[in-house]
Amino acid sequence: MAERCLADCAAMSDHNLPAQLTTFVGRAAELSAIATALRGARLVTVVGPGGCGKTRLAVEVAGREAERWPDGVWWADLASTGDPLVVQELVAAAGGLLTASASLAGQIQDRRILVCLDNCEHVLGAAAEVAVALVRACPHVTVLATSREPLDVAGETVWRVPPLSGDDAVALFNERSVQAAESEVARAAVRTACARLDGIPLAIELAAAWSGALSAQEILRGLDDRFSLLIRGPRGVAARHQTLAASMAWSHDLLDEADRVLFRRLGVFHGGFTLAAARGVCGRPDEMAVLGGLRRLVDKSLVIADTGGDVTRYRMLETIRRYAVARLDASAELDLIRDRHLDTCLAMIEEAAPLLAQDKDAWRATIEAEQENLRAATEWGLSQDDPERGRALTAALPWLWHLGGRGHEGLVLLHQAIERGPAERTRLQARLLTGLSLVADTTRPFGLEYDAAQAALDIATEVGDAPTACLARLLSAVGVFYQDFDTGWSLAEAAREQARQAGDGFVIDGATALMGIIRHLRDEHEEAVPLLREAVQGLVRRGDRGVASTALAFMASSAVCTGDLLQARELAVEAVRTARPLADYHRIGSAAGVLATVEAAAGRLDAAHAALDPIVRLVADADAPPFVPGLARAKGYLHLQAGRPADAVTWFKREAGRLDGDVESYLTPQTLIGLAAALRSIGDTQAAASAAERALKVAQRIGMPRVVADALEQSAYLADPDQAEDLHHQALALRTDHGLWPSCIDSLEALATFTSSPEAVRLLAACDRARQDMGFPRPPQNHADLRTTAEDKAHDPAWTEGHTLSLQDAIDYARRARGKRGRPSTGWASLTPTEQTVVRLATEGLSNPEIGARLFMSRSTVKTHLSHIYAKLAVANRTELATIASPHLTNR
Structure with missing residues (x-):
């Protein structure tokens, strides 16, 4: 939309709107909202912090709506005086009146006028008096005010200015830039800079002014010290808008001393705070005193109050918070307030601790809102000469990092806390080591998880800390089972028994789930599913969503393996639903990978991509590569099934690359099998054979029948006919013995290629029936030529005979001539x-x-x-x- 020029309005005798030297950018929704407010109220105050664009919005709205007030739009800038007695004179002068000694209302009488009072905050009482007098006595006068706090009078409609939207902020930066950002990297830097500047127009304009001397990336880096960078505003504007610091100082200087102290102390908070926390950092004075100060800071647009939840949360825009911290540092009480902040965080986490065993959903709701505060407090505590408070806070937070998407942050802090007492053999050190193992489980499990858990187990047992010991034992089982199912099973059994004695419900259910997972990976599905189901019931009841989601995903995988697609989809959807509130990569990504696999098995490739692609994009944008087992593998199989083997190779290699190293876990052969299939499809048979051979060795060593069978099948596709038939029969035997019925169909279709035409037709007809019965469509790349031949003979007696066979009958038919x-x-x-x-x-x-x-x-x-x-x-x-x-x- 073309920007409306205000010059004509300014030239009219009854309109004295200030001329603007720059174009107005964006804010379409805000302009519409203020105009609507003016239609419904006669006193509207546009409120917001310094530099948020209150004046520009008011000028633009007044100019666009001027025709509604035929007798004039009067603009009075009150920033030019600090004397309340002068306010009426400025309003009178704006309207061309000779004097304000007589009543303004009496001189205006029945005229239709919009009176604009700009910058009221420093003469608030006088501005309020003038506004109320005009509205009461003049029925056709409307007042539009701008202020950093409301006038606080009856009948006032307060309209708070929001930050610029992301697109409007970027548009403003580009409009004010000396040189446009041309590369994608530069444009991304501009968008990030605008976000870091909280969408404050003044800050964005000051940053854009540097574009002639600095690149967008350099401007972004300079924002670490934004009050030094954002100086040298344009000449001809008010001094308070020439630098960001000056704008903040204007608001700060209007506070009384008690509110200045409160304001600077609140700067210690990161990401918001509650009233109780504010009292903590202020030395726990009277609650009403703190609440009153908060209300005044909210009124003055220095603090934002979010009253939508059960407990009000307060926050500062980051730019304002940085200014508060600068004032706190200048006051020489920064260390004192950081200590109080640490103590406040410790008290909060200790109060919430019982919820960990009772309701982790409630615990997360309490703690996740404080993540930034907890991180800042932990870093401060660990940096002190006496780090015990920092270590204690760190030891209380592993579940936060385990269940969220910030595991790498947790590992760094836990390592720091452990290294501050490396020789200690105390309960605290055992808890820190257990926490390290817990966070590693969903972030970087191989090696680190088991070693930390074993060290924790030794210390916890020595000091008699049974709860920590049984959790450490379970984590030891989790750490070792990736490579050794037998040891993992034994440790899980021992952890479950110890937890029963200690009354630790999570460890009981977690150990049961792990035992079910091991049964699943051994393809003992009839034994696996009851264990997993039992674990899920207890886990869900306590809000232990992470392990519950994993258990549900393995139940879904069991259902796929044994041929119940309907049940598999229900379980996979439930796994995703259970994990979603965690908002992490690991659990949601793993569950989504299973759901995508189920959808693909049913031939619903679009649904499979829809389940997977949002998670893939999130993972791609993560600061550090998250550990999401099976995600890239699932994406690889989707590409393979869609006939894009080269893309599949890329995804399988991505997963294999993250798993490579000294550790060959149960995840390794599953990925290698997919890689072998994709490499074979693009004609790289040598690499495919190598991947299949390695997969076979690892799967045989660990003891994974299904994966052994899959590796044998891939090797068969690369072998000579005699050897290939033998390999397919070996795969079929394993699949039959473990009830892997959908995979048995694959084996039978492969074996049909080694038989004469009537036998082949019978086998393919039996496979066709089995696929129909179970709902598994044939992947297009599986023996397409042979299937076409068989379907051409649909009226052949052999096809009819084969269609009457059950899957077990077909298996027997294929195996009857083969001796051992x-x-x-x-x-x-x-x-x-x-x-x-x-x-x-x-x-x-x-x-x-x-x-x-x-x-x-x-x-x-x-x-x-x-x-x-x-x-x-x-x-x-x-x-x-x-x-x-x-x-x-x-x-x-």
Whole structure:
């Protein structure tokens, strides 16, 4: 919208609006809001801190709305006097009246006028008197005032000026710049600088004035000492607007001494504070005295009050806070107030501590609002000659860093706290080491987590601190299970038993969840899911969202692995929902990765990307690379399924690069398998074979049947036909033994390529039915040519026959001709896969003809198989056969 020139208004005899030498930028919503306020009230005061643009807004609104007051718009700048008696004279002069000795109201009478009183804060009482007199006596007069605090009279509408929006702030910077920011880096620096300057127009204009001498990046760096940089405003403006410090000083000097003391002491707070905290840093004086001072500072636009919550929070714009700190430093009481601030934070965290065991959601709600204060207090405490208060505060905060997105910050502070007492063997040192392990769990677990937890366990046991000891033992289990499931299981069991004795609900449920995760990774899903479900119930009840979300995500993965997509999606959605209030990378990202995997398995690639991409963008913008296991891997599989293998390689390598090093965890082979598949798809078979081989070795060492099978499958795709068939059969056997039914379909489709046409058609038809039954569409890259051939023969008897097979029947059909080398001559292990299938069907009650129809063999062949089975198992009939076979068929 073209900017309206105010020169014509200024030239009119009844309008004396000050001419503006620069263009008005942005603020469309604010202009509309003030104009609306003037239509509904006769006294509107535009209020805000120095430099926020009150005067420019008032001039612009008055000029645009001037036609509503045909008898004139009078502009009176009250900044030119500090004498209350002169205020009426300035208003009279603005209207062209000869004298104000007579009543202003009497001289105006019924005229339609907008009277603008600019800069009222230093003559507030006199300005209020004039405004009230005009509004009461003159029915067609409207008053528009600007002030750093309200006039505080009846009938006044107070309109507080907000900071410039991000886009308006950048537009103002660019408009006032000597040289425009041209590169993307420079534009980003401008946007960051505007945000750091709180969207205050004066500060942004002063910063932009440096653009002829400094780059945007240098201006941004200079804001660390903004009151030194933001000087040399334009000539011809009021002195209080020539530098940022002068603008702040104008407001400060209007305070009485008690409020000046309160103002500077409040500068110690970072990110806001409560009334109780303000009393703490002020030496706990009378509550009403502090509340009264806060109200006056709010009125004067030096403090902002957020009354939307249960407890009012107060804050200063960062620019104002920096000025308050400068005044605090000049007062020589900075160290004293920082000490009080530390004590206040300690008292607050100690008061909230019981919530950790009862309701972590409530604990987070209390503590997260104070993150910046807690960090500042911790850094101050750890820097002192006696660091114990700082160490105590640090030891109380690990859950804040574990559950939030600031784990790297926590690791730095915890290391500092531990190093201030490296030889101590105290309860405090044990708590700090346990905290280090806890934060490492979601930030940088490998090595650091286990070592810190073990050290904490030793000290806590020595000093008799049972709660710390059982948490340290659990964290030791978490730290070691990445590479060693057996040791992780043993430690988790021991931690759970110790926690039961100590009454620590979190450790009980956390250990149970870890045991369920280990069962899951061993593909013992029937045992894993009940453990995970039991853990989730207790965790959710106490607000332990982090571990609850992880447990739900593993339950979802179990459901995918065993073929229940509907249940998998419900659990994955619940995992994301549970984690979302944490607003962290680790838990939300991991849960989103599982949800994306579930959606992709169901063929919903758009939904999978929608679940994953927002988290991927957040992680990409993080200051330090967060630890989000499985996120990049999930993105890689999405690209692979969408037919973009080169993009998939990039994502798999990104995940592998973060996992590489001395530690090969259970995460490593899963990523390597995806990388092998992507490399194979782009034709780099040598690298693909190497990745698959490494994945196989790690998965076999750790004990992960599903991942071993996946690695065997990838190796099979790269092997010669004879070896490939054997590898696919090995993968199928593992998948069948552990109930990994969707993966069994993949194996059968691969094995179909090694059989003659009727057998291949039967297998693919059975796979087609199984995919329909479970809701797993065929990935487009899986044996597309063979599937097309099979579907072309949809009316072939072999297709019809295959479509009647259950998945277990199809597995038996594929395995019946394949014997096991080195098989003993008697006992269950001596039976061939086909013979085992005949046993299963016979014990289910099928007759010989029915078995033959199921397995596509003659009645006499079935009879021959049964005679061999009877001989190998030393039984005489089906009844004896059922008795001896029952233990071997239980898990089938």
